[in-house]
Amino acid sequence: MIYDPLPPGIEPVVPVPGYPNTWTHTPKQPLLRRPATRTERTAPLNLADKLGCGDDNLAVVAPGRIAIGQLIHVAGRVLDEDGRGIAGAVVELWQANAAGRYFHPIDQRSAPLDPDFVGNGRVRTEADGSYAFFTIRPGAYPVPVQDTWWRPPHVHFGVHGPATLSRLVTQMYFPGDPLNEIDRILQSVPDAAARARLVATALHPAEVGDQHLGYRFDIVLRGRNATPPA
Amino acid sequence: MSRLPTSEATIGPFFPRTFFRDGDNDLTRLSASAAPTTRGARILLRGKVTREGGAPLVNGILEAWQADAAGRFRHPEDPEAHLADPDFLGWGRAFTDAEGRYAFTTLLPGGYLDRAPHVNLTVMGAGLMRRVHTTVFFPDFAVANAADPVLALVAPAARPRLVALADGEEAGLRCLRFDLRLRGDATEETPFFEG
Numbered sequence: 001m002i003y004d005p006l007p008p009g010i011e012p013v014v015p016v017p018g019y020p021n022t023w024t025h026t027p028k029q030p031l032l033r034r035p036a037t038r039t040e041r042t043a044p045l046n047l048a049d050k051l052g053c054g055d056d057n058l059a060v061v062a063p064g065r066i067a068i069g070q071l072i073h074v075a076g077r078v079l080d081e082d083g084r085g086i087a088g089a090v091v092e093l094w095q096a097n098a099a100g101r102y103f104h105p106i107d108q109r110s111a112p113l114d115p116d117f118v119g120n121g122r123v124r125t126e127a128d129g130s131y132a133f134f135t136i137r138p139g140a141y142p143v144p145v146q147d148t149w150w151r152p153p154h155v156h157f158g159v160h161g162p163a164t165l166s167r168l169v170t171q172m173y174f175p176g177d178p179l180n181e182i183d184r185i186l187q188s189v190p191d192a193a194a195r196a197r198l199v200a201t202a203l204h205p206a207e208v209g210d211q212h213l214g215y216r217f218d219i220v221l222r223g224r225n226a227t228p229p230a
Numbered sequence: 231m232s233r234l235p236t237s238e239a240t241i242g243p244f245f246p247r248t249f250f251r252d253g254d255n256d257l258t259r260l261s262a263s264a265a266p267t268t269r270g271a272r273i274l275l276r277g278k279v280t281r282e283g284g285a286p287l288v289n290g291i292l293e294a295w296q297a298d299a300a301g302r303f304r305h306p307e308d309p310e311a312h313l314a315d316p317d318f319l320g321w322g323r324a325f326t327d328a329e330g331r332y333a334f335t336t337l338l339p340g341g342y343l344d345r346a347p348h349v350n351l352t353v354m355g356a357g358l359m360r361r362v363h364t365t366v367f368f369p370d371f372a373v374a375n376a377a378d379p380v381l382a383l384v385a386p387a388a389r390p391r392l393v394a395l396a397d398g399e400e401a402g403l404r405c406l407r408f409d410l411r412l413r414g415d416a417t418e419e420t421p422f423f424e425g
Binding site for chain 2: 001005006007010011012014016019020021022023024025026027028029031032033034035037038039040041042043044045046047049050051052079080081082083092094096102103104105106107118119120122156158162163164165167168169170171185188189193194195197198219220221222224
C-alpha cells in the first residue's frame with residue numbers, strides 16, 4: 001500500500017479558537033517527515049481478539065434496559081483510498097447521552113446521567129468493510145470555557161485498520177443541525193467537501209422502517225494500492 | 231473509485247475508561263486470556279506525558295506498536311511474517327493518569343533491515359486535533375541507533391530524547407523510562423514525525 005501525504009484542506013487547522021488545549025497540546029516544532037518503514041506499514045491484524053468486539057447495541061445496556069433518547073441505526077463501510085472495503089477493521093464508537101453528558105468521571109456537568117446508557121461500542125468490519133451500530137442520538141453540550149460554545153450532537157469514531165498509518169480517530173455529525181455551521185471543531189477542517197464527509201447521510205424512513213431512524217456514514221482510511229485498479 | 235481520506239479529529243476529553251480491560255497495555259499477550267509469549271526480554275516501558283508548561287496530559291491515550299523479539303511482524307508487509315512470533319501481539323493501549331503517567335508491558339523488540347530496535351508510540355488527547363507520532367529507541371543498541379535512518383532525521387541534540395532511560399526494576403521486570411513533552415521549546419519538546 002501507498003500512504004500519500006493528505007491533500008491540503010482535509011486535516012484540521014490549529015489552534016481552534018475557544019479550545020485552549022489545541023494550543024497547549026500541539027507540538028510547536030515542525031513534524032519530521034519520515035519514510036514509511038515496516039513498522040508504519042503494519043498493524044495488528046487480530047486486534048479484535050485483544051479488544052473484544054461485538055458490542056454493537058449502545059441503546060440496550062442490558063435486557064429490558066433501554067436508553068432514553070431517539071433510537072438510531074448508524075451503518076456504513078470502512079474503505080481505503082481506492083474505495084475498497086477493509087475487512088476486519090476494528091471500529092470503536094463513543095458518545096454523550098441524549099442530554100449531552102458522557103458516562104465518564106471527568107464529565108461533571110449537571111445534565112443527567114442515564115443509568116441505561118454507557119455510550120461506547122466496538123465491532124469488527126465484515127468482509128466488505130461494513131459495520132453497524134444501534135444507539136441513540138446524542139445531545140449537544142456546552143464547552144466549559146469563558147466564551148462558551150456548544151458542541152453539536154456528534155459521535156466519536158476510532159478505526160484500527162491494516163497499518164498504523166491508517167489508524168483514524170474522527171467525529172461524525174448529524175445532517176441539518178444548526179450547530180454544525182458554528183462548531184469550532186468541525187469548522188477547523190478548511191475544505192467544505194471534507195467537512196461534508198464528516199456529516200452522516202439521513203436515510204429515508206421508507207428504507208429504514210418504523211423502529212428507528214437510520215444514518216449512513218462511510219469512513220475512508222489512508223492507503224491505496226501501488227497498482228491502481230483497472 | 232478513488233476516495234479521499236476522512237479528516238482526523240481529537241478524541242476529546244472523554245475517551246471511555248470502559249473501553250479498557252486488564253492487559254490492554256500488555257503487548258506480549260494476544261488477548262486478556264492468552265498466555266504471554268515466552269520469547270524475548272520482558273520490560274516495563276513507562277513514562278509521563280506533559281504539555282506546555284510541564285502540566286500533565288490527563289486521560290491521554292497512548293498506543294504502542296513494535297516488532298517481535300526477532301524484528302518481525304505478523305503482517306503481509308513483512309516478507310518474514312511466517313516466522314513471526316505467533317504468541318506476540320506487539321500492540322497495546324494505555325491511558326494517562328492524573329499525573330500524566332502511562333506504562334506498557336512489552337519485550338525488547340528486534341531490529342530489521344537498517345532499523346534499530348524501536349517502539350512506535352502515538353498519543354491522542356483532548357485538543358490534539360491530529361494524533362502525534364514518535365518512536366522509542368533503547369540504550370542497549372547504541373551502534374544500531376547511530377545507523378537508524380529515522381533517528382538520523384532528528385537533530386543530533388534532540389536524539390537522546392528518543393532513547394528510553396534505565397529506570398530500575400519493578401516486580402522483577404526491567405524498567406525503561408520514556409517521557410513525552412507534547413509542546414515545549416526546542417530543547418524540551420519530544421521530536422514528532424508526520425503520520
